[in-house]
Amino acid sequence: MAEYSIRDSVAIIQLDNAPVNALSVAVRTGLYDGIERAAGDGSVKAVVVCGKGGNFCAGADIKEFDEGSKGPWITEIGDFMDRMRKPVVAAIEGVALGGGLEVALFCHYRIAAKNARVGQPEVNIGLIPGGGGTVRLPRAAGFKQALEMIVTGNPVRAERALKMGVLDEVVSGNILEAGIKFALSKAHIDTSLACLRNRPVRMDGLNIDTKADAALAHVKSKYKGFEAPMFCVKAVVNAARVPYDDAIQKEREYFFELRTSGQSQALRYAFFAERQIARWGLPGGGDYRTARAIPVRSVGVVGAGTMGAGIALCIITSGLPCVLLEQNQEFLEKGVTSLRGQLMGTVRLGKMTAGEAEVCLSRLKPSTSMEDLKHVDMVIEAVFEDLKLKREVFERLDKTCKPETILCTNTSTLDIDSVATATGRPDKVVGTHFFAPSYLMKLLENIYGSRTSPETVATVMRFGKTIRKVPVLVGSCTGFVANRMLAPYTAEAQFCVEEGASPAQVDSVLMDFGMPMGTFRVSDLSGIDVSFSIRREAARKLGVTLTVDSRYFRGQRHCSLIERLVEKGRLGRKTGKGWYKYEGPGGTVPLEDPDVLEIIETHCRALGIERRNVGSHEIQERMQLAMINEGFKILEEGICTRAEEIDVIWLYGFGWPRYLGGPMFYASKLGLKRVFEKICTFHKRFPHSQHWVPSVLLGKLSESGLPLSKWGEAAGTSRL
Numbered sequence: 001m002a003e004y005s006i007r008d009s010v011a012i013i014q015l016d017n018a019p020v021n022a023l024s025v026a027v028r029t030g031l032y033d034g035i036e037r038a039a040g041d042g043s044v045k046a047v048v049v050c051g052k053g054g055n056f057c058a059g060a061d062i063k064e065f066d067e068g069s070k071g072p073w074i075t076e077i078g079d080f081m082d083r084m085r086k087p088v089v090a091a092i093e094g095v096a097l098g099g100g101l102e103v104a105l106f107c108h109y110r111i112a113a114k115n116a117r118v119g120q121p122e123v124n125i126g127l128i129p130g131g132g133g134t135v136r137l138p139r140a141a142g143f144k145q146a147l148e149m150i151v152t153g154n155p156v157r158a159e160r161a162l163k164m165g166v167l168d169e170v171v172s173g174n175i176l177e178a179g180i181k182f183a184l185s186k187a188h189i190d191t192s193l194a195c196l197r198n199r200p201v202r203m204d205g206l207n208i209d210t211k212a213d214a215a216l217a218h219v220k221s222k223y224k225g226f227e228a229p230m231f232c233v234k235a236v237v238n239a240a241r242v243p244y245d246d247a248i249q250k251e252r253e254y255f256f257e258l259r260t261s262g263q264s265q266a267l268r269y270a271f272f273a274e275r276q277i278a279r280w281g282l283p284g285g286g287d288y289r290t291a292r293a294i295p296v297r298s299v300g301v302v303g304a305g306t307m308g309a310g311i312a313l314c315i316i317t318s319g320l321p322c323v324l325l326e327q328n329q330e331f332l333e334k335g336v337t338s339l340r341g342q343l344m345g346t347v348r349l350g351k352m353t354a355g356e357a358e359v360c361l362s363r364l365k366p367s368t369s370m371e372d373l374k375h376v377d378m379v380i381e382a383v384f385e386d387l388k389l390k391r392e393v394f395e396r397l398d399k400t401c402k403p404e405t406i407l408c409t410n411t412s413t414l415d416i417d418s419v420a421t422a423t424g425r426p427d428k429v430v431g432t433h434f435f436a437p438s439y440l441m442k443l444l445e446n447i448y449g450s451r452t453s454p455e456t457v458a459t460v461m462r463f464g465k466t467i468r469k470v471p472v473l474v475g476s477c478t479g480f481v482a483n484r485m486l487a488p489y490t491a492e493a494q495f496c497v498e499e500g501a502s503p504a505q506v507d508s509v510l511m512d513f514g515m516p517m518g519t520f521r522v523s524d525l526s527g528i529d530v531s532f533s534i535r536r537e538a539a540r541k542l543g544v545t546l547t548v549d550s551r552y553f554r555g556q557r558h559c560s561l562i563e564r565l566v567e568k569g570r571l572g573r574k575t576g577k578g579w580y581k582y583e584g585p586g587g588t589v590p591l592e593d594p595d596v597l598e599i600i601e602t603h604c605r606a607l608g609i610e611r612r613n614v615g616s617h618e619i620q621e622r623m624q625l626a627m628i629n630e631g632f633k634i635l636e637e638g639i640c641t642r643a644e645e646i647d648v649i650w651l652y653g654f655g656w657p658r659y660l661g662g663p664m665f666y667a668s669k670l671g672l673k674r675v676f677e678k679i680c681t682f683h684k685r686f687p688h689s690q691h692w693v694p695s696v697l698l699g700k701l702s703e704s705g706l707p708l709s710k711w712g713e714a715a716g717t718s719r720l
């Protein structure tokens with residue numbers, strides 16, 4: 001919708017579609033009608049287009065993209081404005097993004113409040129600006145700057161947009177009043193002079209042919225796998241080469257081609273999935289709508305190892321003070337040095353100035369006394385992954401901290417309740433699983449225990465956002481969601497290697513699919529001894545000893561190649577050899593090692609495993625379907641409420657290619673019937689792998705035809 005009114009001979013068209021005035025069919029129709037009405041009204045001298053509720057407009061309504069083209073398109077509204085004799089002024093506050101900026105670029109003039117941001121973020125949802133942006137922005141901002149804005153999708157602040165030539169004025173005070181004043185000041189000026197259609201693309205001395213080739217090459221290597229950035233370059237280059245109307249026509253063709261592509265569907269899905277995760281609920285009642293987060297003004301981190309130091313760094317760089325606690329001065333100094341090192345790394349990368357880094361450091365209080373945690377609002381424990389030790393820490397924290405303090409445990413495996421019962425405040429205990437390296441990885445798995453209160457959950461969910469993470473709430477189970485799904489994925493990778501593949505072959509299958517790294521390279525990076533210790537500890541608890549000859553563990557197929565590598569001192573990159581050998585600067589370049597292939601061959605001969613040719617398709621299918629099956633079991637058990645939560649975990653925890661949505665979205669595209677049948681086939685073929693027992697929910701859904709958004713509900717475990 002768009003509201004029409006007149007003040008001081010100026011027609012005001014206010015876009016009205018809460019919360020961000022997205023250009024739905026109704027809004028575009030309202031805008032077109034308003035412009036037409038103002039053009040025909042003899043009492044109107046000028047027009048102001050603005051937005052209701054603090055934002056100009058966040059662009060086309062993404063929810064309507066799958067419904068086809070209805071109502072007037074942005075360029076049709078723009079063509080009408082181009083013919084107007086009365087000046088149209090865009091009065092921007094908040095955001096003018098995508099179609100929102102395109103509407104503004106069709107207006108004769110653009111003014112903005114100081115807080116405003118303008119941009120063309122369509123590339124983030126697998127599109128190009130399809131409402132004239134690739135043709136008009138280079139006419140306002142110049143080829144180079146427009147190309148950068150369109151390819152990166154990054155918005156720019158009002159002051160910068162003014163310098164670039166996108167805006168005509170930046171104002172303070174009431175934006176509508178300023179818009180009316182500005183519009184009246186232009187009422188007698190020939191509008192054709194201000195019309196971007198009539199200006200050439202500003203090349204600022206650049207040669208379009210050299211620039212075009214360089215831009216295409218740059219984008220191809222930087223945005224590997226993504227289609228839209230290449231189309232952005234092609235459209236902007238085309239706009240610099242051909243007349244205005246031809247360029248608009250080409251832009252539209254490219255836009256339609258991308259709109260129906262799988263990538264854009266996946267990226268739009270990811271956009272909404274990321275927003276869905278904020279809608280959490282607890283099985284015992286309480287959810288994001290009713291629970292109030294308690295304010296967190298200061299935080300303590302217990303344990304200054306690599307993980308704890310990284311967490312403390314996230315806290316101080318987000319503006320909060322942090323007490324970093326260690327048991328002795330030596331460990332503390334080591335932790336602070338590691339934190340400083342990471343912080344200086346961000347300075348070297350130009351992401352922060354040295355002065356800003358100093359301000360961050362001033363928020364850090366290194367300490368060896370638990371008394372310093374007495375008054376903090378939240379504590380994150382990040383000590384060694386050992387239940388006895390964690391319980392001891394929690395008992396002490398419970399005695400030391402004020403009663404309202406929320407106590408978080410950074411764990412990747414331990415049951416939250418078994419930690420919470422060490423305190424007299426189990427309602428204030430919650431899991432916060434950070435991913436390594438904790439300063440850089442965006443995912444934060446927040447895990448509720450059986451007695452965690454809604455307020456505690458609301459607080460850690462908000463805290464996650466404060467420290468610029470992507471917080472997802474999950475239930476407690478072995479490995480939670482991320483590591484639980486990773487287990488069958490890596491197990492299948494190792495089984496494929498036992499059966500005949502090489503680690504490098506598996507890794508290249510994953511990289512070709514779009515994963516940032518193969519599973520064996522990740523294993524080398526995090527340390528093979530780490531997986532070894534976890535497995536040995538799990539076996540010890542069950543009274544079993546794992547050896548290099550163990551083919552089965554608890555009746556399940558087991559690959560003991562890890563034990564063989566550790567036996568040979570191949571612990572990963574830190575020892576210069578693991579699944580690969582490492583050479584090059586700093587020993588960082590992985591090379592296939594004939595010794596590893598020999599170890600694998602010997603292992604297989606010793607255990608009587610016949611090796612064969614394992615094809616790339618089989619590797620990909622086995623790894624992904626095993627993990628997807630686990631995802632459905634997670635939904636079935638109510639560990640997650642929605643499939644979207646699982647996908648966000650894979651996007652941010654393991655770098656699943658965003659243009660493929662996430663594993664659950666990927667399954668939906670493969671078709672659940674096909675996925676279920678394949679899993680049943682693998683179950684028959686590999687009866688000794690629990691992870692191939694087909695999920696009951698998946699079986700049910702494969703017959704139902706329900707869309708992904710309904711899978712959580714169908715599981716009957718929804719907490720909302």
Ligand SMILES: C/C=C(\C)C(=O)SCCNC(=O)CCNC(=O)[C@H](O)C(C)(C)COP(=O)(O)OP(=O)(O)OC[C@H]1O[C@@H](n2cnc3c(N)ncnc32)[C@H](O)[C@@H]1OP(=O)(O)O
Pocket residue numbers: 019020022058059060061062063095097098099100102121122124125127128129130131255272275276
């Ligand atoms: C051709 C293509 C054309 C012409 C286009 O315009 S494509 C769309 C281009 N625009 C965008 O990609 C902008 C996307 N939106 C954002 O970047 C952000 O939402 C925001 C900066 C506008 C606001 O951010 P924030 O304050 O953090 O709030 P949320 O992100 O949570 O958003 C609030 C709710 O608004 C919904 N939303 C936002 N933009 C759109 C949109 N363009 N179409 C439909 N809905 C939109 C968003 O989903 C949130 O709602 P819920 O999902 O929580 O219900």
